[in-house]
Amino acid sequence: MSFLVPCPNCGRRSVYEFRFGGEVRQVPSLEATQAEWQNYRFNRTNAAGIQTEWWFHYFGCRQWLQAVRNTVSNEVLHAYLPGEKH
Amino acid sequence: MQLFSKDRMWRHHDLKPSYDVVIVGGGVHGLATAYYLAKQHNIRKVAVLEKSYLGAGASGRNTAILRSNYRTPEGIPFYDASLKLYEQISEELGWNVLFSQCGHLTLGHSDSSVAGLRVRSENNQLLGVNSRMIGFEEVGKLVPTINISREARYPILAALYHPPGGIIRHDAVVWGYARACDRMGVEIHPFTEVTGIDVENSKVRHVVTCKRRIATGAVLNATAGWATTISRMAGVPLPIVTHPLQACVTEPLKPFLNVVIVSATLHVYLSQTDKGELVVGAEIDPYQSYSMRSTLPTLEQMATYTLELFPWLHGVRVLRQWAGICDMTPDFAPIMGAASEVSNFYMDVGWGTYGFKAGPISGKCMAELIATHTPPSLIEPFSATRFETGRLIGEKAAAAVSH
Ligand SMILES: Cc1cc2nc3c(=O)[nH]c(=O)nc-3n(C[C@H](O)[C@H](O)[C@H](O)COP(=O)(O)OP(=O)(O)OC[C@H]3O[C@@H](n4cnc5c(N)ncnc54)[C@H](O)[C@@H]3O)c2cc1C
Ligand SMILES: [Zn+2]
Numbered sequence: 076m077s078f079l080v081p082c083p084n085c086g087r088r089s090v091y092e093f094r095f096g097g098e099v100r101q102v103p104s105l106e107a108t109q110a111e112w113q114n115y116r117f118n119r120t121n122a123a124g125i126q127t128e129w130w131f132h133y134f135g136c137r138q139w140l141q142a143v144r145n146t147v148s149n150e151v152l153h154a155y156l157p158g159e160k161h
Numbered sequence: 162m163q164l165f166s167k168d169r170m171w172r173h174h175d176l177k178p179s180y181d182v183v184i185v186g187g188g189v190h191g192l193a194t195a196y197y198l199a200k201q202h203n204i205r206k207v208a209v210l211e212k213s214y215l216g217a218g219a220s221g222r223n224t225a226i227l228r229s230n231y232r233t234p235e236g237i238p239f240y241d242a243s244l245k246l247y248e249q250i251s252e253e254l255g256w257n258v259l260f261s262q263c264g265h266l267t268l269g270h271s272d273s274s275v276a277g278l279r280v281r282s283e284n285n286q287l288l289g290v291n292s293r294m295i296g297f298e299e300v301g302k303l304v305p306t307i308n309i310s311r312e313a314r315y316p317i318l319a320a321l322y323h324p325p326g327g328i329i330r331h332d333a334v335v336w337g338y339a340r341a342c343d344r345m346g347v348e349i350h351p352f353t354e355v356t357g358i359d360v361e362n363s364k365v366r367h368v369v370t371c372k373r374r375i376a377t378g379a380v381l382n383a384t385a386g387w388a389t390t391i392s393r394m395a396g397v398p399l400p401i402v403t404h405p406l407q408a409c410v411t412e413p414l415k416p417f418l419n420v421v422i423v424s425a426t427l428h429v430y431l432s433q434t435d436k437g438e439l440v441v442g443a444e445i446d447p448y449q450s451y452s453m454r455s456t457l458p459t460l461e462q463m464a465t466y467t468l469e470l471f472p473w474l475h476g477v478r479v480l481r482q483w484a485g486i487c488d489m490t491p492d493f494a495p496i497m498g499a500a501s502e503v504s505n506f507y508m509d510v511g512w513g514t515y516g517f518k519a520g521p522i523s524g525k526c527m528a529e530l531i532a533t534h535t536p537p538s539l540i541e542p543f544s545a546t547r548f549e550t551g552r553l554i555g556e557k558a559a560a561a562v563s564h
Contacts, residue, residue, distance in 0.1 A: 077456040091458050095448035097402075110549075117400035117491055117548045121389035123451045146403075147451045 078149040083156055084136040096129030098122075099141055123147055130154065170336055171343035176350065179376035180208045182531060183368045184383055185355045185391050187211025188220035189331075189517060190509050191383035192338035192349075193524020194531070199345035201525070202532035207347045209339075210370060212354035216335040219385050220517060222453075222485030224408050224430065224442040226421050227518040228265045228326030230292040232281050232559035235542040236494065237288045239522060242539060244325060246521035256337035258330055259435070263419050265326025266300065268470075270315040270426040277558045278321040285323075292323045306417050307470055314469060315426050326421060328432050331517060338524075358394040358506075365395060365506050379505040379531055386451065386486030388510035397500040399510065400548055401488045404445040405452060406514050407459045409482040411474075413437030422470065429466035438480065441467055445487060445514060455482040489513050494554035497527060498536055498544035507531055508545065515560045 079087040098120055103111045120126065124147060130140045142154035182198060184191040187209050198204040211217070229241035251258050269275035278294060285292035297317045301309040309317050339349050357369035358380065365380045382391045392399045414437050423430040428444040441463045446456070460482050468475055490496060490511040500506040509527045512519065526540040536544065547553055 077458060090448065097449075113549055114398065118398040119389070119400065119402050121399070121402050121449065123387070123390050123403075126449075128449075146449055149450055149452050 078151060080130060080140075080142060080151050081154050082132050082135055082140060083154060083159070084138060085132060088132070088135055092132060092134040094131040094133045096131055096139065099127040099129055125152070170340045171349040174348045174350065176208065176353065176370065176373050176375055177348075181206040181377070182379045182381065183207075183375065183377040184209045184381045185368070186218065186383035186385065186387075187215040187335075187339070187349065187351060188218045188383065188385060189334055189338065189520030190220075190385070190512065190523050190527075191381065192335060192342060193520045194381055194383060194509065194527045195342045195347045195524075196338050196345075197525045197528030198531065199342060199347050202528055204532055205346040207342075208375070209342065209347065209349050210353045210355055210368070211349075211351045214351050215339055215349065216332055218387070219406075219485040219487060219512070220335050220520075221332055222408070222483055223331055223517045224432070224440050225329050225331045225517065226265070226326070226423075226430065226432065227260070227329055228323055228421075229290050229518075230265065230267070230281055230285050230321060230323040230326065230559070232284060232556055233494075233554050234284065234288065235554050236556050236559070237284060237290055239539050239543075240518060241288070241290050243519050243522035246525065247329065247518070250334070250337070250521060254337040254341050256333065256340060258333040258337055260327065260329045261435070262325050262327040263421065263432075264303070265323040265421040266303065266423065267321040267323070268300070268317050268422065268424040268426070269319045269321070270317060270424065272318075274426055275319050278319065281559055282321055290323075291325050292321060295320050295322045303420055304418060304422065306473070307422070308472055328421060328434070334520065355391060355394070358391070360395055360503055360506075363503055365503060379507060381507045381509060381527060381531065383509045385488050385510065385512050385516065388488045388508070392508070392510075395500065395503050395506045397502050397506060397508070399496070399508075400491055400545075401496075401511055402449050403451055403486050404448070404489055405450050405484045406443070406445045406487045407455050407463075407482065407484045408440065408442040409455075409460060409463055410434075410441070410480050411439040412478045412480055414439060414477065424466070424470065427466040427469055429463060429470070431467060431470075439467075439474070439477070445489070446484075451486055453484045453486060455484045487513050491548075492553040493556040493560040495519065495523070495543055496545050497523060497530075497540040498546075499530065499534075501546065513560065
């Protein structure tokens with residue numbers, strides 16, 4: 076289903092204005108093992124439900140956002156600039 | 162004379178307390194594996210668990226294109242073995258799957274795409290697959306109604322022609338395997354959702370379903386777009402993201418197209434069914450999702466690109482549009498093998514947008530792996546350990562868009 080993303084700068088806009096940037100994940104520390112880096116490089120949570128993701132507002136404010144979305148219904152619960160309180 | 166058979170395709174069973182093998186997912190991969198477990202290894206205490214009706218996943222939603230003109234030395238012989246099994250399957254199952262080997266054309270619209278097709282044609286020929294480059298004039302002879310104008314926005318320069326490729330009746334394949342499984346004593350359980358997997362000492366002991374808990378000697382994850390959800394129950398991480406893929410079908414037209422057409426540049430592929438409908442497929446939706454609702458932007462995209470190739474189709478009406486979900490891997494190649502974390506948890510996943518054609522050979526190889534604990538050489542390179550060793554199998558150029 077097509078859906079709207081509530082951009083904190085531009086308001087509710089079509090998902091087709093955005094570029095999907097994947098799941099928000101924790102980058103391993105420099106001391107991390109090879110296995111931890113492999114896990115980071117390839118494995119994904121791929122949640123069937125609520126997940127926090129990166130989105131770039133390509134045809135809008137051209138900012139990277141984070142959004143909390145239900146991947147089954149495609150409802151975006153909220154979106155915010157990285158580092159902002161939510 | 163009895164016109165319509167009263168035989169059931171498969172019988173209803175109550176779930177038993179235990180099975181030798183539990184297969185999760187009633188699509189072509191799960192059913193083909195069950196079929197070969199029973200037929201070739203005489204393992205018949207097998208249950209196929211499907212949360213919805215059989216073929217509710219991608220196996221009943223795909224555009225049914227079969228071909229073996231892949232790019233890598235691992236992929237080409239694997240898909241070719243599947244195509245050869247598909248050639249015999251109507252006879253073997255006593256059930257017509259309407260396989261039409263009408264030929265398959267992958268169009269090149271730029272120097273770089275033609276270079277990629279050329280690599281495939283060379284690799285295909287080295288490995289004995291009937292596949293060759295043809296110029297745009299020959300494309301025009303095979304498909305007299307296609308737009309080969311030099312004035313087109315993306316003129317067709319050349320094409321990879323693969324005569325043994327074609328179209329099959331996907332539902333018939335699913336039903337044919339299920340019927341054959343039933344005849345051999347394998348139990349088919351539609352509307353039986355798996356909700357948990359109990360692992361003890363690195364082995365699966367039980368599978369929990371919406372109906373009851375069952376003990377099992379082995380579990381196969383054959384749930385494609387839902388693969389991560391089942392794998393997580395067993396504690397096995399996967400390098401997979403789920404994306405929807407959409408397709409549509411038009412009203413029936415007079416026969417004008419008897420070859421499958423694929424264009425990666427135009428993000429579209431099409432074929433005409435025996436009934437005359439045009440089946441058109443798109444590229445994956447550009448975001449992860451488990452939603453199977455279709456979208457207007459994708460319909461517009463499919464229509465736009467179809468009209469680039471066949472401008473005279475502009476008044477044709479669309480009958481239906483739909484979506485399925487696809488389990489995408491980083492290298493566009495599947496993952497087949499036993500999980501290193503849980504020894505009796507088997508995976509046949511990562512089928513992305515291209516897995517229907519692989520059903521028979523995956524089923525055959527996965528059944529051998531489960532029965533003998535040794536992976537057949539055809540599937541060895543597709544083990545999940547390739548993400549540790551770095552031996553990825555780059556099929557993107559031959560698998561993206563051109564399903
Ligand atoms: C629009 C579209 C076009 C495509 N075109 C082509 C093509 O032209 N050629 C090609 O080769 N491939 C194509 N594909 C890809 C192909 O359809 C799939 O790769 C293939 O069908 C996967 O088969 P499967 O048996 O592994 O999975 P599926 O057929 O998806 O079956 C998985 C099953 O698991 C079930 N399931 C999920 N969770 C649970 C649970 N918890 N408990 C029990 N059951 C569960 C689902 O309901 C589903 O029925 C296309 C896919 C789509 C969506
Ligand atoms: Zn914005």
